[in-house]
Amino acid sequence: MRTRRxxxxxxxxxxxxxxxxxxxxxxxxxxxxxxRESSFIKAFDDYFAKTLLPEYEKLTGIKMSYEAxxxxxxxxxxxxxxxxxxxxxxxxxxxxxxxxxxxGLVDLTDVATEIGKKLGPWHDNVLDAVVVNKxxxxxxxxxxxxxxxxxxxxxxxVGVKKFPDTWEDLLAAGRLLKKKGHPFGFELxxxxxxxxxxxxxxxxxxxxxxxxxDGKTVxxxxxxxxxxxxxxxxxxxxxxxxxxxGWTDVNNNKAYLGEQISCTNNASSILVVAKRDFxxxxxxxxxxxxxxxxxxxYHIINAVSHAVVNHADVAASxxxxxxxxxxxxxxxxxxxxxxxxxxxxxxxxxxxxxxxxPRYLPYKESLKTSRLHGWPGPAGHALAESVxxxxxxxxxxxxxxxxxxxxxxxxxxxxxxxxxxxx
Amino acid sequence: MIIGxxxxxxxxxxxxxxLAVFLVxxxxxxxxxxxxxIKPNRELYNARIMPLIVHQPTLKHYVDLLYxxxxxxxxxxxxxxxxxxxxxxxxxxxxMAYPLARLRFPxxxxxxxxxxxxxxxxxxxxxxxxxxxxxRLDLGNTxxxxxxxxxxxxxxxxxxxxxxxxxxxxRELEEAARxxxxxxxxAMTRIVLPLCTPGLLSAGIFSFTLAQNEFLYAxxxxxxxxxxxxxxxxxxxxxxxxxxxxxxxxxxxxLGSVPVAVIxxxxxDYYVAGLTAGSVKx
Numbered sequence: 144m145r146t147r148r149x150x151x152x153x154x155x156x157x158x159x160x161x162x163x164x165x166x167x168x169x170x171x172x173x174x175x176x177x178x179r180e181s182s183f184i185k186a187f188d189d190y191f192a193k194t195l196l197p198e199y200e201k202l203t204g205i206k207m208s209y210e211a212x213x214x215x216x217x218x219x220x221x222x223x224x225x226x227x228x229x230x231x232x233x234x235x236x237x238x239x240x241x242x243x244x245x246x247g248l249v250d251l252t253d254v255a256t257e258i259g260k261k262l263g264p265w266h267d268n269v270l271d272a273v274v275v276n277k278x279x280x281x282x283x284x285x286x287x288x289x290x291x292x293x294x295x296x297x298x299x300x301v302g303v304k305k306f307p308d309t310w311e312d313l314l315a316a317g318r319l320l321k322k323k324g325h326p327f328g329f330e331l332x333x334x335x336x337x338x339x340x341x342x343x344x345x346x347x348x349x350x351x352x353x354x355x356x357d358g359k360t361v362x363x364x365x366x367x368x369x370x371x372x373x374x375x376x377x378x379x380x381x382x383x384x385x386x387x388x389g390w391t392d393v394n395n396n397k398a399y400l401g402e403q404i405s406c407t408n409n410a411s412s413i414l415v416v417a418k419r420d421f422x423x424x425x426x427x428x429x430x431x432x433x434x435x436x437x438x439x440x441y442h443i444i445n446a447v448s449h450a451v452v453n454h455a456d457v458a459a460s461x462x463x464x465x466x467x468x469x470x471x472x473x474x475x476x477x478x479x480x481x482x483x484x485x486x487x488x489x490x491x492x493x494x495x496x497x498x499x500x501p502r503y504l505p506y507k508e509s510l511k512t513s514r515l516h517g518w519p520g521p522a523g524h525a526l527a528e529s530v531x532x533x534x535x536x537x538x539x540x541x542x543x544x545x546x547x548x549x550x551x552x553x554x555x556x557x558x559x560x561x562x563x564x565x566x
Numbered sequence: 567m568i569i570g571x572x573x574x575x576x577x578x579x580x581x582x583x584x585l586a587v588f589l590v591x592x593x594x595x596x597x598x599x600x601x602x603x604i605k606p607n608r609e610l611y612n613a614r615i616m617p618l619i620v621h622q623p624t625l626k627h628y629v630d631l632l633y634x635x636x637x638x639x640x641x642x643x644x645x646x647x648x649x650x651x652x653x654x655x656x657x658x659x660x661x662m663a664y665p666l667a668r669l670r671f672p673x674x675x676x677x678x679x680x681x682x683x684x685x686x687x688x689x690x691x692x693x694x695x696x697x698x699x700x701x702r703l704d705l706g707n708t709x710x711x712x713x714x715x716x717x718x719x720x721x722x723x724x725x726x727x728x729x730x731x732x733x734x735x736x737r738e739l740e741e742a743a744r745x746x747x748x749x750x751x752x753a754m755t756r757i758v759l760p761l762c763t764p765g766l767l768s769a770g771i772f773s774f775t776l777a778q779n780e781f782l783y784a785x786x787x788x789x790x791x792x793x794x795x796x797x798x799x800x801x802x803x804x805x806x807x808x809x810x811x812x813x814x815x816x817x818x819x820x821l822g823s824v825p826v827a828v829i830x831x832x833x834x835d836y837y838v839a840g841l842t843a844g845s846v847k848x
Contacts, residue, residue, distance in 0.1 A: 178789070183807030210789040213802035219693075223786050226694045229701040230789075287807075337808065392808035401611040412809050420607045 172232075172456045174206035175463060177449070178224070179235035180217040183412050183483060190479035195472055199463060207463075215335070224452055232455030233463065236448045238530070239515060239522040241273050241280035248280040249451040254461050255279035258468045262490035269487040271515045271522050272446040281448035282464055285477065285484025286513065288506040289340025289433075289443050292399060292413040293406040296427040297325045306431025310348065310374060313406075313434045317382025320405045327382040328404035331540040334391035338536045339516055340443050341408035341433060346371045346535065347514065348436030353535065354520035354563055361565045363538075364556040367438070372542045372551060374436075379543035388540055400424060408433075411483055411503055430505045432512075444513040446487065485510055525563045534558045596820070603627050603817035610812050627813030628821075631804075636791050637818060640799035643788075644778055645825060647709055647795060651716040651777040656770050658717065659724025664754055666725070667732035668740075678729065685722035689782050692718075697786055711787035712795070716777050724769040731765030732758060767833060778826060796822045 177196075182188045188211060196207040210231055212220045217235055224230040225247035241248060256279075259265050265283075273281040291313075293306060301319035317327045330337040346352070350367035354360065379387070384404060387395075395407040400421055407413070417425035433442050449467075451460040466472060470490070477486055478496045482503035486494070487510070497504055517526035529535070538555040542548060559565070602610065604623040609615065631637050665671070666678050696715050705711040735758050743753040759766070784798045791799065800818040804811040 181802050211802055214805050216785050223697045227698045227701055393810050396808050401613040403613050412807050416809055
């Protein structure tokens with residue numbers, strides 16, 4: 144039995160521990176901020192900031208703020224937040240960012256599992272992007288898909304009523320269209336999405352790979368890659384505007400809406416803007432899946448997701464995400480996005496948001512064949528470096544410019560070996 | 567001397583034509599901004615019509631910019647930050663440059679090199695520690711954050727620039743003032759500084775322009791729309807994904823450049839006067 148002295152010492156210790164220890168989970172923070180890159184769909188941002196956050200604020204009493212970062216600025220912002228351990232608690236991630244900031248992000252496996260049980264299962268191809276060392280480091284809300292936007296009227300003029308199913312068929316259609324004065328315009332410059340959106344899938348569909356699963360064996364120097372490069376050169380020379388070599392993501396939108404090109408690889412933004420400003424172009428615009436090559440059909444994945452940073456009140460942040468990813472909220476929010484984001488939760492595969500515009504349906508379909516940049520290599524820092532240095536884009540672009548297939552592949556292989564520290 | 571001679575053709579060939587070419591080159595960006603800001607989207611995207619002429623002008627982009635964004639607030643923020651930063655940088659830069667240029671003390675050369683080296687440190691290396699300091703001071707999302715951080719770039723530059731100007735003023739002038747009874751401070755304020763007006767204006771113009779255009783610190787420290795400056799505000803709200811709101815962007819760029827153009831036009835006479843001061847006996 145304890146003496147009175149021992150009992151008092153123990154009690155005092157307990158009181159001190161309560162006062163100085165970590166805050167209890169039920170002591171909610173006074174405020175919380177969510178930071179994301181400003182959405183292409185303004186209504187999507189507005190619905191979040193002006194409807195959903197006030198609702199949550201009313202429900203919990205936590206002052207909720209939304210911070211929109213300019214396009215291209217989110218990675219810098221996230222770096223600052225994680226490095227300085229201050230600022231917004233919930234932050235957007237894209238591509239493979241959860242892998243880059245692994246140590247600075249909270250494990251969300253429990254929340255992802257709960258949501259997956261309710262609204263899922265999750266499409267498993269998103270796991271590469273957000274699961275790091277078997278832990279969910281971000282919760283995806285949707286994929287910004289990259290498909291072909293094309294002019295149905297001009298394709299019909301050359302006898303193509305349905306979007307070509309293979310790269311070779313697309314090449315054949317492109318030849319005819321270019322002769323008619325309606326060339327293609329696929330980005331081959333240093334943009335952020337519309338280049339990778341078709342070049343990685345093109346490589347994969349011919350059986351080429353940058354690197355193996357182990358992240359140590361560079362596979363780019365292969366006959367399959369050579370076939371993809373040869374096709375790309377032909378595709379560029381026989382179907383496209385010459386200046387696509389210097390294009391970034393904005394150029395193909397402008398060229399398409401300016402009726403300079405008949406087909407390009409893009410997110411659904413072309414159709415969205417056409418419906419708003421160019422209704423007559425919108426009427427004759429449709430989307431086609433990436434064509435298939437000898438080894439299948441592929442698309443690129445860009446899982447935009449929410450992560451919780453380490454300095455956040457974890458319980459409160461998770462509670463907010465649980466509320467946001469509840470169907471009552473998620474359903475309304477996704478609908479405000481005009482199907483720009485294809486959800487990774489299978490419960491939304493047949494959501495009414497897809498019915499309002501059947502031309503967006505291929506973006507949903509493309510999820511099944513979508514892979515992360517650099518697939519099947521590991522989604523770590525090396526992958527990010529390869530993407531940031533445009534290794535693959537430059538390999539194809541240099542070939543289109545006239546360099547030999549052998550030279551461009553040798554250069555890419557050398558760069559990849561350096562990046563992946565392969566032997 | 568009359569440039570190009572007295573006959574009209576000579577003046578046309580040697581003066582007006584080069585001047586016209588120069589004028590077109592200088593004003594073309596403004597003309598492009600203007601016509602882009604008043605073109606409807608249908609014209610902006612149409613590559614088949616003459617791009618240098620506006621066929622159906624519209625003020626829609628200006629109306630959208632002023633009523634659907636916080637552009638006026640961003641402009642006010644930008645001007646406030648630029649003015650405060652410029653004043654702080656020029657005053658502190660002068661206070662640093664004068665002793666380095668005029669006084670002999672141990673370590674002056676090291677300090678002078680240190681000033682230049684500080685200016686050469688690139689912003690991407692500094693923004694994380696700066697951000698940490700700003701957060702510790704609890705100044706996130708306030709204009710004070712950028713008013714404090716911009717001078718870290720501008721003071722070293724101003725000081726370096728002004729050191730050169732101070733050194734170019736003959737010591738004898740200052741010594742004469744001292745013999746006439748002026749204190750060192752008076753000699754500085756009444757003799758050296760007036761002679762260095764071009765340097766002060768150059769430092770001021772540089773500081774103002776950089777503070778007005780700065781992007782990285784503004785992006786990191788000013789997260790809320792109502793405290794943003796024009797460069798960050800415009801890019802955040804007028805570039806969405808792969809779609810640029812060209813009309814509104816150009817309207818913002820044009821309106822944003824007007825205050826600067828007006829301020830410069832006021833200073834240009836003093837600037838030129840300062841450059842030539844003392845070059846001839848009056």
